[in-house]
Amino acid sequence: MKIINLTIPTIIAMSSTTIMGIVNLIIVGSLGYEHIGAVGITNVIILNLFALFGAIGYAINYLVAQHYGAKNYEKCVNYTYTGIYLTLILSIPILICSFFAPTYIYKIIGASETIVAIGTGYLSLRLISFCFTMFRTVFLGFIRAIGDTKSPMYSGIIGNVLNIVLSYVLVFGMFGFPELGILGAGWAFLIAEIVQTIYVVIYFYLVKELPTRQIPPFRKGEFKIVSSESAKIGLEDLGMSAAMILFTAFAARLGDIELAATEIALNVLSLAYLPGIGFGTTATILIGQKIGEKNNIAARLTGVKILKVGAMFLIPLSIVYFFAAEQIARLFTDDTLVIEYTVIVLMLASFFLIIDGLQLVVAGALRGVGENTYLMKTSLLLGWVFFVPLTYLLTFVASMGLLGMWIGFYVYIVALFVAFIIKYRKIEWGKIEIRG
Template sequence: MMKEWKKILLLAIPSIASFASSTLTGTINLILVGHLGALAIAIVGVTNVVMYNVWALFSGIGHTTNYLVAQNYGSNDMKKGIERTYIAFYLCIAASVFILLVGLLLPEGIFKVLGSSAEMIEEGTSYLQIRFFAMIFGTFTFVFHGFLRGIGDTKTPMISTIIGGALMIFFTFGLTYGKFGLPEIGLVGAGIAFFIGEVVTFLFCAYVYFIKLHPEYGTRVRIAFNRLESKLIFGESSKLGIQEFSLAMAMFVFTGFVTRLGTEALAANEIALSVMSFGFMPAFAFGSTATILVGQEIGRGKPLNGRRAGTHTAILGCIFILLLGTFEFFFSEQIAKIYTKDPQVFHLAGKLIMISAFLQIFDGLLNFYAGALRGIGDTSFLLKISLVLGWVLFIPLSYVLTFTLNLGSVGAWISLYAYLTVFGISMMVRFYRTDWNTIRLKTVENAS
């Protein structure tokens, strides 16, 4: 068992560092921008939810690349893995056109749909627009990361994320407040800093994929159009993308509910979400590790080894989240004070952090077992359960607890974790009720 745990940790720890770097970058940026006031915090928070929705819509391309390449790596057929990665790049080009058009035409309308104040719309439109342009590069980066993790390389995504994050922090401070000889352009400067970080991360990954890995994997090739493979990847990407988008849209509506409670409530909500993202960090990392290990074992024709790897990954992930939750529970208000000195905001944020400190274990279960199910290609179930729980349970419950019962932000967060609890348990049940003896490598022949 110790040998297996060591293997899991060698993959998971760089992923944790990668997600930690991304989370820490977002946290520091929010703290830096937070000195501009509660309005700036609220704008960044709403923008983060919007961009999460955009990322989620196209994230299926990266998730599909990840699990298919892991299976191809396990079966020692990386020629097929490279072909599938190129098809994913072509899908990213189509996605980029859509993102560019939305970024040019709709930022102001998005704020209006969310019920934002006139002041928030005026101050936040340019920032949101720049973040859309940055997302174009982020979409490609997620595919690069999916490929790299599929072959068991979690260190390169870590390094690229750290470099990009460090640049984001540097330019956020410099461009927001006019430091290091840079112009002082406030919130727009923070948006430009985000754009710079995304572009540099993309360029680093492109160098590794096309230059460094070419001698071993032949990554610079001309790929002829393969209709069946393209159909497979488009179908899998659509299912995983809609699954993530459903979850993201549910959070979008949830944020819309909280927005109507006022700027202070929204600011507290975003601070709590920022803190909770440290819990999402090991959840995402171990979920990604589960995809890698399960996918590779499926490729080797050893599905029961994949089931065991998924179980051990979930156990280790739960340990990490419980340790983190304990710290967050006992120091909730002190943590909230790091973000803001407004008593109304940090008191409420502290309560929200306490509510979710230990309940985030269920978000962990969701990510661990969803990652494992992606590894076997069980994408149809992931899509169906996400749609049902998001729109039949989460959204109606959020409305009832927030407004009908007048519980405000606390009610909203109770509904959030009720949803994550049911979601996480459902994923775990599906994982253990699956007949692993029937699991096979995903090909165009057995894609259905």
């Protein structure tokens, strides 16, 4: 029951940014498939940024979980503030890029001139929003690590409701507001992200059990640990997400319709990944706390139990994706050809959702142990040495087009799962010690 109580709120909370991106995609979908392509490309770019820089929150999550289990509360707060300092440093170049880089980013990916013209302003607003996302994930990493997953859930609900209302109002110019089109979706996202960030900051400073209002001095040793662990986790996630930029570029090369179908599928699947991410986060928290308590055998059994419970959630979801593929596609567009391509991808995806979710759970368990170096190396190796070349060969050399792209992606997911589960079985649990 504890696993479920931690995981369900986590899934809801983590769905915040994902659902906000999907809502924007649905709302602007009525404006045309070029708008779908523009929003979809932006979502992939933000996914890559989150993979690299949002990793600070994941590092804080596992470091605080271990020290919370060891009842070293001062360290919990110190690591959180260190994450804030690091995020502040990284936000500066992202803010600068938000004003000067969007047009070049679209062109590098290979988007058409139409999509570049449509999406540049939207991407600028999303980059500014991302700076708030980074700060929010640091605070969320701390909050979840101390066992509270409901407060992040409330934050996510507030953000989603606000984004839905504002997107509809600002995109179409309702209730006397100006009709901003795709820019309205960008402004809605930014406002919702700011509100969510304010919520978690207030919560952090109101925690009574830990000295959160005592701002610690900068400590080089702790900064080095947070930077190092964040870099490992970020590069691990970047192994997949950066490869997905090339994946998107392949789709753009096939054509705007194929790109639209790919972006719809990627955004829909990002929602399907949430149970795996949620259970993986729960594994990080509970395993990290058990290691902090020096109860390593219980930590290992906890990971196995979470994997079993996660499978029970993922199987029904895969069935829904198979039988409701067309209905899901129609939420985003009424273009017959785009729907046809999207349905094929989603039906194929239903067979791989279970494995994909489970690899995320095992990755979370390995993160709780502190195996971030292995996760990083494996993800980068399989992503760039295996996934990208295989996908290119199937798509263009074998002339399989969109189908070849997605087959390459699913084979990659299976390879990740196998690599992670082998590592989990080989861990010498009796020798694991708390990090930092």
